Amino acid sequence: MRFNNRTLIVSGLAVITCLCALFAFYSLSLLRGTGGAAPPPAATEPPAEAEPTGTLPSISPTDFPAITPQPAINESRRLTLEFPPRIRTGDSDIVRLTLEVDELSNVTPTAQFGDHVVTGETVQIPNLYESHHVIAESRFDIAGMEVRPPDLISIPLAPGQSATFSWSIRPPETGVYRGTIWLYLQFVDKLNGDESRITVSAQIVEIEAVNILGLSGSFARTAGLIGSVIGTVIGFPFFEDIVKYFFRRRNRNQ
Amino acid sequence: MSRRIRILLGIIILIVSIGLLIWGYAPSLYETRVQPIPPSELQLPTPEAFLPVNRLVF
Numbered sequence: 001m002r003f004n005n006r007t008l009i010v011s012g013l014a015v016i017t018c019l020c021a022l023f024a025f026y027s028l029s030l031l032r033g034t035g036g037a038a039p040p041p042a043a044t045e046p047p048a049e050a051e052p053t054g055t056l057p058s059i060s061p062t063d064f065p066a067i068t069p070q071p072a073i074n075e076s077r078r079l080t081l082e083f084p085p086r087i088r089t090g091d092s093d094i095v096r097l098t099l100e101v102d103e104l105s106n107v108t109p110t111a112q113f114g115d116h117v118v119t120g121e122t123v124q125i126p127n128l129y130e131s132h133h134v135i136a137e138s139r140f141d142i143a144g145m146e147v148r149p150p151d152l153i154s155i156p157l158a159p160g161q162s163a164t165f166s167w168s169i170r171p172p173e174t175g176v177y178r179g180t181i182w183l184y185l186q187f188v189d190k191l192n193g194d195e196s197r198i199t200v201s202a203q204i205v206e207i208e209a210v211n212i213l214g215l216s217g218s219f220a221r222t223a224g225l226i227g228s229v230i231g232t233v234i235g236f237p238f239f240e241d242i243v244k245y246f247f248r249r250r251n252r253n254q
Numbered sequence: 255m256s257r258r259i260r261i262l263l264g265i266i267i268l269i270v271s272i273g274l275l276i277w278g279y280a281p282s283l284y285e286t287r288v289q290p291i292p293p294s295e296l297q298l299p300t301p302e303a304f305l306p307v308n309r310l311v312f
Contacts, residue, residue, distance in 0.1 A: 079290075086282070187298055196298055198295075221278035225275065228268060231269075231270075
């Protein structure tokens with residue numbers, strides 16, 4: 001029994017020593033390894049400039065090649081989204097997205113620092129319409145709501161012309177529906193047919209579907225129509241009194 | 255008395271029905287969002303867009 005106790009103590013010490021050694025080895029390997037993060041510079045120190053390494057070639061500002069401006073659409077555009085934030089359950093409505101030309105835009109780059117205004121030179125940007133077919137594409141993603149058309153809508157974009165996308169929506173039941181309206185521009189090279197696409201806008205839309213006393217829009221209209229007829233028939237004496245009142249008044253005047 | 259009750263009932267039904275009709279036929283209010291898009295956002299995607307800025311060497 002005494003031997004066993006001594007053996008247990010020695011074994012425990014050996015296990016603890018091994019664990020300490022493993023931990024120390026692991027810590028050292030983390031510090032020395034390539035994955036170890038370098039200690040951040042002190043907050044008071046100025047940020048050290050990056051020194052060029054042997055593998056990276058140093059390029060002076062004069063070595064830059066002449067930059068050719070990327071072809072672009074030389075017109076500012078305005079994206080207008082119209083949607084009903086609240087809609088009656090069972091009714092359909094329209095969501096409209098219009099990409100139109102912004103007539104009042106200032107294309108000249110302008111920077112302002114305090115009281116000084118610096119206006120940049122006008123850069124001759126190649127017209128994208130001359131080299132590419134430009135197609136505006138849009139899609140309305142919203143879960144749980146009926147959207148027509150559900151797929152991507154494509155409209156060829158011409159200079160100075162606007163593109164309008166319309167969706168018909170109908171909520172099947174009450175609740176808050178959240179969706180995204182995406183607008184893409186697709187460029188197709190006129191020479192080689194290469195296609196490229198950019199995302200211009202992704203707007204989040206929140207539409208609330210409501211009802212009244214548990215009645216959907218069409219049911220409320222039908223109930224209102226029938227109720228008006230019934231109310232008129234039941235309250236006919238009331239109308240009779242009104243008519244009599246007007247006749248009496250007319251007779252008094254005569 | 256029954257005449258008065260009948261008139262009252264008729265008026266209540268009429269008011270509720272007209273309320274339902276107004277709610278059912280009221281035009282939807284539209285929210286409009288306008289977002290200006292400068293020409294710089296209507297460019298072809300450049301290779302720089304695929305390279306992180308901190309990897310560019312000047």
